[in-house]
Amino acid sequence: MVIKNYQELSSLEIDTLREIGSIGTGNAATALSGMLGCPVRITLPEVRIMEYNEAIDWIGGPESVTAGVLVHIGGQLNGIMLSVQPLEFINIILDRMLSNSIEDYGQLDELQRSALLEVGNIMISTFINALSGLAGLKVELTVPSLTVDMQGAILTVPMAEYGGQTDYLMTIGGNFSCDGHELPCRLILSPDIRSLNFLLRKLGVEDD
Template sequence: MNSYDDMNYMEMDVIKEVGSIGTGNAASALSGMLGTRVRMVLPQVNVLDFNEALNAIGNPETIVAAVMAQMSLEINGIMLFILKPDLVNDIVGRLLGHHIDDYSQLDQMDISALNEVGNIMISSYVNALSGLAGVDVALSVPEISVNMLGGILSVPMIEFGYQTDKLMIIRGKFIIDEKELDSDLLMLPDIVSLNYLMKKLVHNNG
């Protein structure tokens, strides 16, 4: 295939399976970190162009935090987890006992906690991917940044725009003490890796 657009129904279905296992892993890990029950709604997987992705996640000018890690070895690409203010406050409130009104109030301990949540999310999905496809994937040390949503989403487009103008988004919801919070994860293998990954996933799960 030449782009994410070429993925067929079976391939999208397998990615949804990665998403459901990943969310299960993530819910268990977050539950241990936050000391409370965490459930996750079964995620939806969408392949969207840049503007559609922006509109699906939120206002392009909204400030968000995002944790990004690079995938390497058998799969190359980017994993990007977006933390919106309500999720940030739930995590910071539970772990560190305070509330922020905007991202400028985040201190080093807050940033470290949010980076760890992003790391848990990204690792949970990559472990699910590795297990289902039987591939080795290494992750770089995750890095957190705070920027407008449009600026955050432009990072993978700058990296992969020459290959595809699409983004693959795994969208779900955390349910923490009956409160629903958005979970937006972008899984972006490059096109060579996407072809290899789909071949392995469909073969192993066909």
Template sequence: MKTYEELNGLELDTIREIGSIGTGNAATALSSMLGCEVRISMPEVRIMGYNEAIDWIGGPEAITAGVLVHMSGELNGIMLSVQQLEFVNLVLERMMDRTVEHYADLTELDRSALVEVGNIMISTFINALSGLAEITTHLTVPAFAVDMQGAILAVPMAEFGGQSDYIMTIGADFLCSGRKVPCRLLLSPDIRSLNFLLKKLGVLDG
């Protein structure tokens, strides 16, 4: 059984390739929802400690929105779409013809739109991953929260912190109508699922 910190170069490269393909598919899905061509920069896929991941997003006390989905089946774990304010306003402007200055200004309709977008991005990413590895993955109904980033990241820490202190982070920039907004996704399969996934992809013996 390998933990995140024990992955070798080939295994990390495979995970990075999955991240690139999944994020590209998420950008295509976002393009359909927003009604504009969405291009994406080369995604940066890294394995980070939880505290490093929190700093990477913007720090533990920064307020952000998050859409969280649990995975089950042949791949167990969670995936989180972190929606920083630039991303939120891109979605609201394209879908609701409005923007907000603060997360506190979000209406229930705004939240529903953000959940829909986050869910589609996560579902598209996981479907691409499942197709590549030829596995079956089920997703729960998404949960939405606005909180300090340290509190939002506490969910995967509480669920999987006993198995590993690391999490997979996928970062890129979406480009839409001349605007560049950050995309931040965090994927945390449990250790059994991580090993099963690497075996299915042919980069882990056994």
């Protein structure tokens, strides 16, 4: 059966996407460990289908300022993926990579922004590579972009691009463990509906 929106996903399809999320975030944690030079583990990720406003609350509320790394996905899977980086997560990255930290996002300099962009890009590309390998897809990623803004504004990108198709998106959450700190991991994957159907078909779990 071809689904018309995210709400029509069956429990089997959501469980399969949850397994993909677990593998993808596990690979992202391994890549992050190599970049930071310390063991990085992630708790079992939670994959949920959320309405946009619910997703905004899930990542901290519409007026909370955060950094987000955004990549557009093309090829056999079209959509976007967003890595949300809260301040505590950012300071672990900056401390491990540059031996410094910040008190607020306004203090980010060009070198620090470049480091955050690189980390976000590695996490997203590692996740997407795991997904495309499991599903046998050819996927292309655009050059990543880093935005510092209120979370409500950051999520207007998927809303603007895919809000005409659905008011829901796929969220992947868990906690990274590094240097004794538990850091929230927030990834948002939003394939368009055609791509979501194609992905499910390639994974062999599309309901009849």
